[in-house]
Amino acid sequence: MDIQQTEKPWEYLEELIEAKDAARIRSFLDNTNPADTALAISRIDDDLVNNLMILLNPEDAAELIEDLSDTQAAEIMEDLEPSQAAAIFEELDSDHVVDILGEMDKDDANAIISQMNPEDAEEARQFLTYDEDTAGGLMISEFLDYRSNQTVQDVLEDLQNNREEYAEYDVQYIYITDSAGHLEGVLRMRDLLFPQRSTPLSKLMIRNPYKTIVTAPLDELRNFFEEHNLFGAPVVDQDNRLVGIVLPEAVEDAKQKKSVNQFLGLSGIIGGEEFRSMPVAVRAGRRFSWLSLNIFLNIIAASIIALYQDTIAAVIALAVFLPIVSDMSGNSGQQAAAVSMRELTLGLLRPHEFGRVIIKEASVGILNGIGLGLLLGGLVYLWQGNLILGLVIGLALALNTLLSVLVGGLTPLLLKMLKLDPALVTGALITTITDMGGFFLVLSFATIVLDKL
Known part of the structure; x- marks a missing residue:
């Protein structure tokens, strides 16, 4: 069956899962847009979804998870063995990890975190301490930082040596920090193109760059990006240590999500997002709490x-x-x-x-x-x-x-x-x-x- 010729991609996906054809499953996911992927996943049985995640390697499973809503992804991850879920989480960007863990049952989330490698586990626990609609809750931890006494040559060599890893980053700027991680300056990537390679970063960096505090609320972040036309902003803690980067698209996505949740609340859907693929008892309970009050x-x-x-x-x-x-x-x-x-x-x-x-x-x-x-x-x-x-x-x-x-x-x-x-x-x-x-x-x-x- 050609995926391009069917209006029911879930039926095709079911066939591939039952046949345990991992190669064709990966081809299906690579050639299907995120909306159709989410639709297909929502229409197949939970057992088949679980088998699908087992058939995929952690990297491919992570790519699939990124195509789904946080709520849908959380439901899938909760049904997996903690060790398998942890392997997938380790392939996700930090913002996806936190968003999905935040949607999960607390015990399930802790069980998964306990199976992650110590560095990723500690980062996940730290991120979960931030409110979701703050800079800390929206930021990513994948960024590039260097010391002010390093040169352009040092940066270019590091970029070349780690090109496969850095290719996954959203790199628009590089940040200059001291040995304790305090933010000192910022450089645009294009600032590395023309200076002599022996030039120290201290002579090129923009000192006292625009930044936001880790506790900055969503509306403050939105106003920040409306005022400053930036591709991203450094996030610092109370001691001015660089802890992450917040992107304008993450702020807009959070704003849209908040608006949707407010609409659902006004419509009487209590407890967050609801999908018809969720268990009937859960959906009925969320609606009943509101309807009974209205009686x-x-x-x-x-x-x-x-x-x-x-x-x-x-x-x-x-x-x-x-x-x-x-x-x-x-x-x-x-x-x-x-x-x-x-x-x-x-x-x-x-x-x-x-x-x-x-x-x-x-x-x-x-x-x-x-x-x-x-x-x-x-x-x-x-x-x-x-x-x-x-x-x-x-x-x-x-x-x-x-x-x-x-x-x-x-x-x-x-x-x-x-x-x-x-x-x-x-x-x-x-x-x-x-x-x-x-x-x-x-x-x-x-x-x-x-x-x-």
Whole structure:
């Protein structure tokens, strides 16, 4: 079967694994793009995936792992014997090692690390101490550094002697450090081309180069690369020792991953990424935790309706407009929440600045509340022919819009102060509060003027 002629590459891969044809498997992987590789792996049984990893040598297995998402790769590595997984990890770049280990069960990760060679194991343990969305969590440890008293000739000879190893590095710069590893300067690769070979690096290097601290958060890193058009930045610890290199593409990938996780959180997928290839019990558990919470929140909102059953029974038309008021207000609240979360992410807003948010959102809420209230109230009047009903619905929407933007704007700040992820909780709280507010305002106003409806 020609891989180029099938729309189901996993079927072809299954045949190769069952035939234990390692050579053709390697050819298949070499000629398949990463997306199709990930698709094929996701569609075959776990036992076949395990057999595939056994058939491949550690270097080829590492290339396969690099084509997969961290979550998918972690699941595969957890099913392997620790010694086999360790051999594959030793072929991966440092950033892949840390990302995948970070997705794994802690016991499984430690079992694998214990089987790695001491130097790689120590590096992995150190990297895992850094938060994943910091320079330390995103950096790679593969870089070139030399002493300031070395010459251009020394560097060129080292590059030539280790060309096979260095070919795997992402080399754009070389770094100058002292004997203790403190960063002193940086050289672009092109700076080695024209000087005399006897020239010491101290005369060529850029002193006090741009750098970032190992604890720098993701947003700070993104701003750093937007301000400085660099192919990579040295990462130093508190003592200015060079510990790694962070690349701009790693920062953008992390930002995208964070956005995806926030979207999943807002959608009710708790616990990270979910794939349909995951065990059903795991997927169901992640979703159930969110859905069960929503039952209680919705019961709270519905209890408002229960208090006004007689009013609804007297004016059935109210039931038509209750969801409209709550839905419109909820949308306004989500807009305000999105702005707060974005400003918190960019560092344009601090968690304690409640007053600023109240002033800014109240002005928007009043204007939009009046506009939406007049619009919906007018439509209700034209539809039902009842001016009082239109006023009830319009006034309720106006006030609930103001309430929703204040709740939406302030909730992310409060959650941030409590060390909670705003993306996971804000949506549910806004929905519940705006539903309660909308139901209460419509039904309480209607009850006051019930004899005129």
